[in-house]
Structures are given as C-alpha cells and as structure tokens.
Amino acid sequence: MQDDVIAVTGSFVDDRDTFRVEEFHRPPLKRHHKKNSEIGISVAFLSDIHVGSKTFLEAQWMKMVEWFHNDPLAKTIKYLVLSGDVVDGVGIYPNQDKELAIKDFYKQYSKFAELLELLPEWVECILLPGNHDVVRPAEPQPALDPEIQSDFNSTTFVGNPCSFKLHGVDILSYHGKSIDDFVSMPEVSYAHPVEAMKEMLRRRHLAPTWGKKTPLSPEPEDNLIIGKIPDIFVTGHVHGHNCSDFKGTTLVCSSTWQDQTSYQRMLGFQPQPCILTVINLKTHASASIPFA
Ligand SMILES: [Fe+2]
Ligand SMILES: [Fe+2]
DSSP, X not given: OTTXXXXXXXXXXXXXXXXXXXXXXXXXXXXXXXXXXXSOXXXXXXXXXXXXXXXXXXXXXXXXXXXXXXXXXXXXXXXXXXXXXOBOOSSSSTTGGGGBSOOOHHHHHHHHHHHHHTSOTTOEEEEEOOTTSSSOSSBSBOOOOHHHHTTOSSEEEOOBSEEEEETTEEEEEOOOTTHHHHTTSTTOBTTBTHHHHHHHHHXXXXXXOSSSSSOBOOOSSOTTBOOSOOSEEEEOSSOOOEEEEETTEEEEEOOOSBOOOHHHHHXXXXXXXXXXXXXXXXXXXXXXXXXX
C-alpha cells in the first residue's frame, strides 16, 4: 500500500550513503485476549441500509422487526451498531436520482427513524456516518447534524471511525471506505473484504493511503490510527457479510439492507443483504440471522 509506515533492518554500505535493506517489519500483532462483559447481553451489527433507494428491502426489514419482537435471541440484543450509509443520500453519484424512491435526504432520514422506531424499546442504536450520509466525505467524519438527529429516539450519534466500550468490551467501528484502496492488494477483493480488515489491523491504520479513493482530512492528530487492538472490529461499505476471528479479534463485515444496484450488476457484484450479525458480549458467541 502506498504511504505505509514500515520499519527496516539492514546495514550501511561503504560510503554510508547507501542502506541495504534485509527485512521489512511491522509492529508485531500478537494474539489478542478479548474482554468479556459480566452479563450475557448481545450487540447486533448492520450497515448500508440505504433508505431512500428503490432497492432498499423494506419487506425484509419488516420480517426482521417481527423477529426482534418474538425471538428469544432478540431479547438479549441491547445494542444495534449501524456502521454508516443508513440512507442512500442525494447527489452521491451521477444520475442517482433515477434510482431514488425518496429524493429528499431529510425525508430519507425521517423514514429511517420511523423504521428504527419499529424495533423493540430495549434496543439502543449507535449510528455512524458513511460516504452516502449527509456529512463531509473526508475522514474522520463527524456525527450527523443535530437537525437530523432530532428525528431519532434512543440513538447515539457518533463519528466515523469510532471506538467505544460496551460493558467492558472494546469495539472499533469504521464504515470501510478505504477498502476501495485496499483492493489494490492481491490478497484483498470485494468478495473478501475481511482481508482488508486484517491488513488494517496489521498496519494499525484504517486508511493508510493518501490521495486515492478515500478522502482524508489533514488533522493535527491522525484519528485513523488503530491505537489499541479492539475486541470486535466492524466495517460495512462493501455490502458483503462476514463474521470471523483474526488473532483473537472478531471481525464483522456488516450486511446491507439494499438489493443489488444497477451499478453492482454492471460490475457483476452480488451483495449479501439482510443478514443480522449478533455477538454475545459475555461469551463472544456469534450468530448470523438471514432475512432475505
Ligand atoms: Fe453502502
Ligand atoms: Fe459506503
């Protein structure tokens, strides 16, 4: 990756103007020991709901709402983390208006607030923005505007990325725009975005490349550094789904609620929509519940 920070070992040659590199190094990534909550409550993950798009899967959302009210596992879900692109936005790409069922972004957020209201009252939402949301595209992105926030009840609005603790468990949530840059690596593809997440952890950085597809804001302090290895690391953006372990950290590629778009059809990309990832904070057992 361009702009990677690496260490090297080797030796100076003769005139000391030349350094012969023998090995490249990154900070060693030791096996991580997860922390557990004392009570057996769960956190669920979704992203990329894309409300306002004609391809938003409303019938499947209603199926999930019913599940939330009736399933024993749903009774344990105290938090729902929404990792960005909760609405489709307006003017995000050329001719987007032809694919929009709701053409006003305020109305898109109001509709999403109504959809969240259908979930049981014991579920608290944590919402961060993505590249389709109405905040600046440059990362780190701030939380949604207070005017938009006022539509929502029981939702905590945070920036992108965001690290937070739920009952002692460290969670790092990032929308995942930089996966568009990580796919230049041979190991990473849109079909295997979890490989990009592993590369982020190896580099301790969410978006190491400057000036490519990920817009970055030059801040006095680099807020995209992964200072502390999280217990759960979650992204979205690529509309895939995965939940796996990497050196003791649970990696979650959270699923979308949008069907295949015409752009994805053109690229031959098949999304994996409507899968709710649920992780128990005491046992770290995970479940992926399909609603498609
Ligand atoms: Fe998205
Ligand atoms: Fe996105």
